[in-house]
Amino acid sequence: MNIVVLIKQVPDTWSERKLSDGDKTLDRASSDAVLDEINERAVEEALKIKEAGDAEVTILTAGPDRATDAIRKALSMGADKAVHVNDEAIHGSDAIATAKVLAKAIGTVGDVDLVLAGNEATDGRSGAMAGMLGELLGWPSLTHANELTVENGTAKAKRETDEGTSDLEASLPAVVSVGEKINEPRYPSFKGIMAAKKKPVTTLGIADLGLDASEVGLAGSLVQVDSFAPRPPKSGGQKVEDEGDGGAKIAEYLVGQKLI
Amino acid sequence: MMVGVTSRILDRADLDFLLHDWLRVGDLLDRAPFAEHDRETIDAVLDLAEQIATERFEPHNRAADLAEPHQGPDGKVVLVDGVQEAIRAFAEAGFIAASVPAEHGGTGLPFTVARAALAWFQAANIGTASYPFLTTAAVNLLLAHGTPEQIEAWVPGMLDGTTSGTMCLSEPQAGSSLADITTRAEPQDDGSYRVVGTKMWISGGEHELTDNIVHLVLAKIPGGPAGVKGISLIAVPRMLDDGTRNDVVLAGINHKMGYRGTVNTLLNFGERDGAVGWLVGAEHGGLAAMFHMMNEARVGVGMGATALGVTGYLHSLEYATTRTQGRAVGGRDVSTPMIPIARHADVRRMLLAQKSYAEAGMALGLYCSRLVDEKDTHPDDGSRAEAALLLDVLTPIAKSWPSQWCLAANDLAIQVLGGSGYTRDFPVEQFYRDNRLNPIHEGTHGIQAIDLLGRKAVMRGGAGLELLLTTIRRTIERAGEHPEYAAALEAALVRIEKTTATLHAAGDPDVTLANASVYLEAVGHVVAAWIWLEQLVAVGTRDDAFAAGKRSAARFFYRFELPRTGPWFDLLDSLDTTTLEWDPS
Numbered sequence: 001m002n003i004v005v006l007i008k009q010v011p012d013t014w015s016e017r018k019l020s021d022g023d024k025t026l027d028r029a030s031s032d033a034v035l036d037e038i039n040e041r042a043v044e045e046a047l048k049i050k051e052a053g054d055a056e057v058t059i060l061t062a063g064p065d066r067a068t069d070a071i072r073k074a075l076s077m078g079a080d081k082a083v084h085v086n087d088e089a090i091h092g093s094d095a096i097a098t099a100k101v102l103a104k105a106i107g108t109v110g111d112v113d114l115v116l117a118g119n120e121a122t123d124g125r126s127g128a129m130a131g132m133l134g135e136l137l138g139w140p141s142l143t144h145a146n147e148l149t150v151e152n153g154t155a156k157a158k159r160e161t162d163e164g165t166s167d168l169e170a171s172l173p174a175v176v177s178v179g180e181k182i183n184e185p186r187y188p189s190f191k192g193i194m195a196a197k198k199k200p201v202t203t204l205g206i207a208d209l210g211l212d213a214s215e216v217g218l219a220g221s222l223v224q225v226d227s228f229a230p231r232p233p234k235s236g237g238q239k240v241e242d243e244g245d246g247g248a249k250i251a252e253y254l255v256g257q258k259l260i
Numbered sequence: 261m262m263v264g265v266t267s268r269i270l271d272r273a274d275l276d277f278l279l280h281d282w283l284r285v286g287d288l289l290d291r292a293p294f295a296e297h298d299r300e301t302i303d304a305v306l307d308l309a310e311q312i313a314t315e316r317f318e319p320h321n322r323a324a325d326l327a328e329p330h331q332g333p334d335g336k337v338v339l340v341d342g343v344q345e346a347i348r349a350f351a352e353a354g355f356i357a358a359s360v361p362a363e364h365g366g367t368g369l370p371f372t373v374a375r376a377a378l379a380w381f382q383a384a385n386i387g388t389a390s391y392p393f394l395t396t397a398a399v400n401l402l403l404a405h406g407t408p409e410q411i412e413a414w415v416p417g418m419l420d421g422t423t424s425g426t427m428c429l430s431e432p433q434a435g436s437s438l439a440d441i442t443t444r445a446e447p448q449d450d451g452s453y454r455v456v457g458t459k460m461w462i463s464g465g466e467h468e469l470t471d472n473i474v475h476l477v478l479a480k481i482p483g484g485p486a487g488v489k490g491i492s493l494i495a496v497p498r499m500l501d502d503g504t505r506n507d508v509v510l511a512g513i514n515h516k517m518g519y520r521g522t523v524n525t526l527l528n529f530g531e532r533d534g535a536v537g538w539l540v541g542a543e544h545g546g547l548a549a550m551f552h553m554m555n556e557a558r559v560g561v562g563m564g565a566t567a568l569g570v571t572g573y574l575h576s577l578e579y580a581t582t583r584t585q586g587r588a589v590g591g592r593d594v595s596t597p598m599i600p601i602a603r604h605a606d607v608r609r610m611l612l613a614q615k616s617y618a619e620a621g622m623a624l625g626l627y628c629s630r631l632v633d634e635k636d637t638h639p640d641d642g643s644r645a646e647a648a649l650l651l652d653v654l655t656p657i658a659k660s661w662p663s664q665w666c667l668a669a670n671d672l673a674i675q676v677l678g679g680s681g682y683t684r685d686f687p688v689e690q691f692y693r694d695n696r697l698n699p700i701h702e703g704t705h706g707i708q709a710i711d712l713l714g715r716k717a718v719m720r721g722g723a724g725l726e727l728l729l730t731t732i733r734r735t736i737e738r739a740g741e742h743p744e745y746a747a748a749l750e751a752a753l754v755r756i757e758k759t760t761a762t763l764h765a766a767g768d769p770d771v772t773l774a775n776a777s778v779y780l781e782a783v784g785h786v787v788a789a790w791i792w793l794e795q796l797v798a799v800g801t802r803d804d805a806f807a808a809g810k811r812s813a814a815r816f817f818y819r820f821e822l823p824r825t826g827p828w829f830d831l832l833d834s835l836d837t838t839t840l841e842w843d844p845s
Contacts, residue, residue, distance in 0.1 A: 072300065072304065073304075073307075076304060187308060187311065187312060187349055187352070187353050188304070188308055188353070189352060189353045189354045190305065190308075190353060190354030190355075190357070190358065190367040190369075191354060191367070193301055193304045193305065193308070194296060194297075194301065194367070196304075197298070197300065197301070
């Protein structure tokens with residue numbers, strides 16, 4: 001089986017995240033960059049499938065030079081090889097333009113059976129990449145999977161919602177996005193870290209993918225950021241004087257917030 | 261996962277500075293044993309250590325302190341949840357095998373890098389960290405002295421975390437005085453031994469974390485020489501090959517002030533027919549075998565003390581920058597907002613003192629670790645010998661100085677938090693209690709003092725001490741930008757030379773050793789001042805907040821700390837006999 005796992009290097013959610021004043025895209029220099037946690041779960045799921053049978057796991061990312069760190073981490077967990085789309089022209093791409101790039105890049109990997117991704121990146125939070133890729137590739141997409149089994153050319157997934165659990169099924173090839181509860185990702189190991197250095201990483205530009213600069217980046221994106229403002233500072237909150245009825249007032253507040 | 265974000269466990273920026281800008285560990289990577297590694301590997305290993313320490317070790321640190329190990333109704337040792345998962349993650353990642361050579365299944369990292377990585381676990385949860393650390397020590401000992409059969413039987417399980425190791429030295433009547441141990445090992449016809457005796461203070465002596473525990477026991481084979489020359493090393497596994505339990509019984513669990521996550525035991529060997537064991541190394545060569553890696557072990561204790569010092573500093577620093585109280589001097593207008601306590605002068609003093617102790621401890625521990633790499637891998641015979649000699653002299657200081665001053669740092673961390681620091685709602689009081697063990701175990705403060713003054717300062721005609729002073733003077737030569745500090749350090753070196761000669765000319769060993777601890781502390785403070793000057797030279801002209809912090813801490817050490825040594829040297833030079841002449845009755 002040939003599995004491609006999409007990963008994304010994102011600003012650490014624990015650090016301050018900013019947009020740049022110029023082109024209103026992510027200010028990468030202002031924060032630490034890490035492999036998005038949800039991607040580690042996608043990698044873990046691919047490695048479990050690999051360990052249960054015979055599969056090759058390819059990591060795919062689009063990002064600048066420093067995305068190499070995220071690739072190395074995924075490889076040190078146990079993936080076999082990687083494709084890194086690294087082209088300044090991609091800078092500022094919206095979700096659809098990014099999906100075009102990734103769909104083309106998936107095409108360079110060979111006969112892919114399964115594409116695994118996180119259900120939503122912690123920076124863009126569009127949560128749409130798996131669906132868009134399914135559309136562009138002409139494959140079914142099973143999103144928000146909290147359980148996944150792949151056998152006999154079929155992917156079966158469970159998706160939990162507020163209303164209940166949905167059982168999803170699709171024939172391969174397919175795109176699957178995974179949720180937080182699907183697994184507990186493994187740590188890399190020393191041996192994995194050493195081995196990762198020798199694993200092949202193919203770097204591609206958009207010309208290698210048959211794309212023109214006008215199709216990607218800010219120019220090729222339908223979504224543009226017109227303006228942005230920092231989150232307003234926290235307000236002083238609401239003070240409740242306890243006049244013997246403090247407990248009741250707190251309960252009233254929580255009910256008002258639909259917390260109880 | 262919070263890798264990359266400022267942690268309260270350790271300061272990654274400081275580790276990177278010490279490893280790369282100062283100690284230049286990259287230069288080691290040209291040597292054959294480390295040729296597989298590069299900066300990328302080192303960064304990834306430190307990232308991994310931080311991640312596992314943060315996610316698997318720190319979360320149960322307080323729980324393990326509150327619910328200390330005890331025996332359940334079935335007699336088995338009960339530990340809090342999370343310990344086993346932490347140790348498994350540690351082993352699976354390869355940390356037990358971090359500096360084990362590749363031919364034995366290890367990763368062959370430079371010892372300096374391994375030590376820096378391991379400090380994350382000591383800072384996050386020293387009680388849990390000690391289990392795999394003991395196992396690593398057992399692996400190193402077996403690889404150095406075990407037979408191929410013993411290595412094959414136990415080392416793979418130790419590396420994958422299914423077997424653990426202990427060090428059984430002390431007995432109820434013999435702690436620091438190992439010459440007086442009475443545990444005996446009777447040789448059997450089949451080549452094995454039967455061990456009978458009681459061992460005290462055995463960390464990790466009994467638990468359910470691993471399938472097997474291999475106890476490395478000091479014992480006397482009957483008929484051997486008296487004293488330490490008659491001590492042999494016997495490996496006694498908890499479980500025998502046939503699946504039966506060996507004759508090793510948990511006689512009791514010690515209830516400790518700190519370090520409570522580590523179960524500490526009293527073990528009886530041979531209550532029935534004698535515990536089955538096998539000789540490791542030569543008959544009567546047990547002490548040398550056990551102490552084969554003593555320098556490394558003692559540097560490791562110093563690093564543990566340092567790790568707790570750093571984490572206490574970082575916790576109190578965060579508290580002091582967020583807790584508001586009072587107003588600036590002269591500001592009496594209560595309608596103005598209160599200021600963070602880090603802006604009050606005395607709180608700043610306590611924070612800067614912690615920084616100056618903790619970062620010196622980290623630098624000293626990593627410097628000594630670099631010496632371990634030099635003595636083991638430098639291509640030149642003379643350089644290897646020189647590194648070994650310098651390490652020998654520095655080891656008692658690298659063990660004792662952080663154990664004393666990073667404990668003092670934890671004391672200050674409590675003080676910074678005030679009443680909150682005295683409660684169990686904040687972790688600084690636990691750091692202090694955990695750290696209080698370090699001046700005691702692996703050779704007490706007093707033993708280290710006797711080692712430095714009685715042995716290391718005079719060994720080989722004083723060549724070791726002379727090498728230390730020469731090495732410090734080389735730093736002074738490179739410190740032209742810091743003439744005030746260089747002059748103060750040179751003056752302190754002259755005092756070391758004079759005082760050492762005076763003490764050894766006393767004509768009475770009792771007088772010489774009566775103030776050995778003061779000597780250790782005085783020389784230790786001078787060494788710490790040297791380590792600060794080394795860091796300043798490495799900082800160079802760097803102009804950012806990190807560099808400014810280093811300059812402030814160095815300045816603090818030279819203004820507030822180094823001058824303390826003057827009265828200490830005065831006392832030593834007077835060959836004081838007050839303690840000798842006191843009658844404790």
